[in-house]
Amino acid sequence: MHIVVTGAAGFLGKKLIQALLEKGTLRNREGQEEPLTQIVAFDVVPLSGVCDPRLMVRSGDICNPATLQTLIDAQTDSVFHLAAILSGQAEQDFDTGMTINCDATRQLMQRLRALPRRVRLVITSSVAVFGGSLPARVTDQQVWQPQSSYGTQKAINDLLLADYSRRGFLDGRSLRLPTIAVRAGRPNAAASSFASGIIREPLNGETAVCPVNPASRLWLMSPNRAVQALIHGHQLDEARLTQGRAINLCGLSVTVEQMVAALRRIGGPDASGLIRYQPDREIINIVNSWPGDFTADYARQLGFQANDAVDELINEYLAEQRPPADG
Amino acid sequence: MHIVVTGAAGFLGKKLIQALLEKGTLRNREGQEEPLTQIVAFDVVPLSGVCDPRLMVRSGDICNPATLQTLIDAQTDSVFHLAAILSGQAEQDFDTGMTINCDATRQLMQRLRALPRRVRLVITSSVAVFGGSLPARVTDQQVWQPQSSYGTQKAINDLLLADYSRRGFLDGRSLRLPTIAVRAGRPNAAASSFASGIIREPLNGETAVCPVNPASRLWLMSPNRAVQALIHGHQLDEARLTQGRAINLCGLSVTVEQMVAALRRIGGPDASGLIRYQPDREIINIVNSWPGDFTADYARQLGFQANDAVDELINEYLAEQRPPADG
Numbered sequence: 010m011h012i013v014v015t016g017a018a019g020f021l022g023k024k025l026i027q028a029l030l031e032k033g034t035l036r037n038r039e040g041q042e043e044p045l046t047q048i049v050a051f052d053v054v055p056l057s058g059v060c061d062p063r064l065m066v067r068s069g070d071i072c073n074p075a076t077l078q079t080l081i082d083a084q085t086d087s088v089f090h091l092a093a094i095l096s097g098q099a100e101q102d103f104d105t106g107m108t109i110n111c112d113a114t115r116q117l118m119q120r121l122r123a124l125p126r127r128v129r130l131v132i133t134s135s136v137a138v139f140g141g142s143l144p145a146r147v148t149d150q151q152v153w154q155p156q157s158s159y160g161t162q163k164a165i166n167d168l169l170l171a172d173y174s175r176r177g178f179l180d181g182r183s184l185r186l187p188t189i190a191v192r193a194g195r196p197n198a199a200a201s202s203f204a205s206g207i208i209r210e211p212l213n214g215e216t217a218v219c220p221v222n223p224a225s226r227l228w229l230m231s232p233n234r235a236v237q238a239l240i241h242g243h244q245l246d247e248a249r250l251t252q253g254r255a256i257n258l259c260g261l262s263v264t265v266e267q268m269v270a271a272l273r274r275i276g277g278p279d280a281s282g283l284i285r286y287q288p289d290r291e292i293i294n295i296v297n298s299w300p301g302d303f304t305a306d307y308a309r310q311l312g313f314q315a316n317d318a319v320d321e322l323i324n325e326y327l328a329e330q331r332p333p334a335d336g
Numbered sequence: 337m338h339i340v341v342t343g344a345a346g347f348l349g350k351k352l353i354q355a356l357l358e359k360g361t362l363r364n365r366e367g368q369e370e371p372l373t374q375i376v377a378f379d380v381v382p383l384s385g386v387c388d389p390r391l392m393v394r395s396g397d398i399c400n401p402a403t404l405q406t407l408i409d410a411q412t413d414s415v416f417h418l419a420a421i422l423s424g425q426a427e428q429d430f431d432t433g434m435t436i437n438c439d440a441t442r443q444l445m446q447r448l449r450a451l452p453r454r455v456r457l458v459i460t461s462s463v464a465v466f467g468g469s470l471p472a473r474v475t476d477q478q479v480w481q482p483q484s485s486y487g488t489q490k491a492i493n494d495l496l497l498a499d500y501s502r503r504g505f506l507d508g509r510s511l512r513l514p515t516i517a518v519r520a521g522r523p524n525a526a527a528s529s530f531a532s533g534i535i536r537e538p539l540n541g542e543t544a545v546c547p548v549n550p551a552s553r554l555w556l557m558s559p560n561r562a563v564q565a566l567i568h569g570h571q572l573d574e575a576r577l578t579q580g581r582a583i584n585l586c587g588l589s590v591t592v593e594q595m596v597a598a599l600r601r602i603g604g605p606d607a608s609g610l611i612r613y614q615p616d617r618e619i620i621n622i623v624n625s626w627p628g629d630f631t632a633d634y635a636r637q638l639g640f641q642a643n644d645a646v647d648e649l650i651n652e653y654l655a656e657q658r659p660p661a662d663g
Binding site: 142 | 468476479483491495499502
């Protein structure tokens with residue numbers, strides 16, 4: 010199996026590549042597990058810190074069609090497309106968001122379409138496709154009404170992926186990821202960056218700013234669960250995708266207050282005391298437009314799994330920090 | 337008021353221009369009715385058969401950004417964007433559909449964004465954005481799941497229009513038109529072309545082929561109602577658009593069988609006897625994926641109106657045929 014991962018140097022990309030190398034096989038078009046012989050890790054900066062003879066590290070501009078031509082060829086079996094402009098940046102810079110999140114994804118699909126065999130394409134979408142007046146629990150039949158450019162761009166990709174798949178140009182799966190927490194490393198340009206920060210920074214003895222109020226409800230997933238979901242999404246038999254190509258993943262519905270309570274349970278009052286509430290209207294508007302709870306029936310039926318409790322998210326972060334940090 | 341209409345030489349475009357010229361005013365940004373001083377009628381072929389000193393007929397390629405620059409300038413108040421590749425052709429020629437239905441619409445929005453003041457943009461969308469497993473009556477909260485490239489492209493436009501509007505680049509309204517019947521003239525490249533043909537051809541003494549079965553349920557609107565809806569959609573105060581920019585219009589839910597019964601009532605058994613059922617799998621797949629009934633609560637609340645009965649659709653067609661045909 011020849012695999013390409015875009016956004017490979019990102020937090021999730023690197024974790025996915027490590028998980029793929031460890032797993033060693035993926036299901037091919039015939040449904041058979043087949044050894045991974047090559048993983049092309051592509052990003053705007055080269056992936057570092059992962060060494061394996063099956064790994065080819067490449068860097069460049071994903072918007073350049075010539076780059077896509079050299080990355081992806083007739084040998085390519087599957088592509089995990091994680092490269093994206095995050096929600097905060099896509100809101101601040103509309104054109105860059107459109108170029109990277111929409112145009113590059115469409116060019117990638119066009120590249121796959123030009124190949125002699127149908128490549129499996131796994132992309133990430135987001136709960137940010139939802140917004141407006143929402144029920145307490147969002148079902149799989151809920152209309153999309155993004156309240157951000159990021160959500161708009163992800164929804165456009167979901168539509169294109171479905172049509173490219175329907176027409177037989179490729180075999181696509183779009184996973185609507187919950188907010189990923191706890192991410193290792195530093196804050197990023199996602200509007201939801203605080204969801205990791207309010208756990209990570211206090212556990213490291215630093216203060217953390219929470220820009221939303223304690224009652225805000227979030228839909229969360231741990232990084233390892235997200236990587237498992239990406240791989241599971243790849244492995245699914247196409248015949249099971251009876252309700253479309255975009256899948257609202259199962260997640261964990263918790264309030265910021267519940268997250269802080271879990272932080273206090275695990276890190277003690279010294280940790281939870283390091284959170285400062287500083288409401289940020291721009292972030293509140295984006296984050297509060299996202300649903301905080303989903304039925305995710307389709308995902309459950311397809312065998313995706315959610316985390317059991319916030320404590321699991323925090324403990325996963327702590328367990329990964331024991332060896333030298335990877336992020 | 338300076339108005340631009342794209343797709344001006346099409347059936348609906350020409351009717352809209354005639355209605356606008358007759359009405360003579362449109363509501364400006366301040367909510368005041370203001371005289372129409374210029375209507376630019378743009379299409380790939382020049383609009384013919386309409387003469388008025390306020391009318392400027394232009395033809396060209398809508399994909400050419402230079403063309404858009406000359407059509408639309410700082411004087412432009414409102415744009416009605418009707419230019420499109422129809423559903424049947426968009427299914428047969430994916431790339432042309434993407435270029436005209438998506439890329440040209442985005443370029444148009446980019447042109448409006450570059451202007452010093454917010455232009456009002458009315459676009460047409462379609463019930464083809466829906467599909468998959470659907471309830472008997474589709475609500476305004478129903479997720480989009482297009483089963484055709486046309487529906488995909490229209491849904492992408494709806495998403496972009498909402499985001500461009502939210503960001504203040506323009507003031508957009510997307511009207512999800514039911515299937516328009518009875519169209520004058522000849523069959524066109526829409527998968528729903530038969531919905532007009534099975535009424536129009538028999539009334540003119542010609543046989544008509546019906547490619548779907550008599551129980552197929554359609555969501556219909558007469559041409560004059562559609563033109564009224566386009567104008568009403570323009571006139572709406574932006575503050576009323578609380579549930580988004582894409583509006584599922586009110587229509588008439590009828591089966592092919594009910595259409596044929598109305599044809600028999602109005603045209604007699606000689607007319608209804610001219611219909612031949614020849615199932616066409618490709619058209620059945622597209623048309624049966626569209627919902628046949630909607631609650632259309634948002635549209636009703638905004639004051640849009642549906643036709644009362646199929647007979648009204650047929651009588652409107654007959655009334656327009658009495659003077660020399662315009663299509």
